[in-house]
Amino acid sequence: MKGKHIIMPEKRRATLEDFEVDENLGPDQVLLKTHYSLISPGTEGAGFTGLESGTQFPHGSGYTAIGEVLKVGKNVTKCTVGDFAFCYSSHASIVKTSSIMLSFTPPLEIDAKIIPFVRMATVAMTSLRVSSAEFGDTVVIIGLGLVGNSASQIFKLAGMNVISVELVPERLEIARKCGIDHLINPDEEDVHERVNSITNGRKAEVTVEAIGNPRLVELAYQLTGRKGEVILLGSPRGEYIKNVTDVLNYTHLIGRGAITLKSAHEWVYPTMHSGESKHSLERNSQIVYSLIKNGKFKVEELLTHVINPEDAQSAYDGLTDKKNEYLGVIMDWTQI
Incomplete structure (x- = not known):
């Protein structure tokens, strides 16, 4: 054939x-x-x-x-x-x-x-699975590609206050149609000021970098509150030259936030469901399909x-x- x-x-x-x-x-x-x-x-x-x-x-x-x-x-x-x-x-x-x-x-x-x-949503779902975010927390999503948009929808469905950041106006409009309430274009307003305004100065409990641009990890730290989490959802690609000690101190020093850095690589979970793990890519797929079928995930x-x-x-x-x-x-x- x-x-x-x-x-x-x-x-x-x-x-x-x-x-x-x-x-x-x-x-x-x-x-x-x-x-x-x-x-x-x-x-x-x-x-x-x-x-x-x-x-x-x-x-x-x-x-x-x-x-x-x-x-x-x-x-x-x-x-x-x-x-x-x-x-x-x-x-x-x-x-x-x-x-x-x-x-x-x-x-x-x-x-x-x-x-x-469905797969783009299950990739994004990993960031929710690995996070410590709880109902009512604020989550910032950096990037509104397919994965970033999906993460924004999933965190909102889980009861989070979602703030999404994106430079492309058309992608911000798509996110608005998908029900994301707080949208920021860094070309039009200061991201730090807007996040502080929405959170009354507390910043986010969780920030998700959903592009894979290592240059944005420091921004993610800066948008995250004390003892919060930064989650790498996008796979980091490309060269980024930076004093890594300065960046690591966002995690190590309480004065810089003592912020936890986590991976959300989809392959942290088994592919097929066997019962040995609560989560699997197969089970995540079933959940997302149900959300789509019932009109909850756009x-x-x-x-x-x-x-x-x-x-x-x-x-x-x-x-x-x-x-x-x-x-x-x-x-x-x-x-x-």
């Missing part, structure tokens, strides 16, 4: 190429005919531009998808031929995977195009483009250079 997949042959190039599909499955694998896949602007964008440390070209790309089950391994019980399955996978017309997060018997209850956004507002995979180059260019236009980009493999 032949398929098509996205390849990045060199920096800032994305192409659609043919490949041969090995239809032989392991006992726990599933063969899927992809319908829709979602581009991750952060992780894939870093691979596209070469910002990701250790990037080697050529390489494939992809993050999350939903498709029709064509074939299942002998141990698979979660889905059967003809079902739809949501998984973590590459951008390809045909994929093999053993990580089925969600499965559905047609007809689907919601538009299949928005289901891949997704349609995040979807800006649906493209033919043949137009992948323009999509990655747009996500890199036109952040005012591009946010959530779905590849429609039914057009191939």
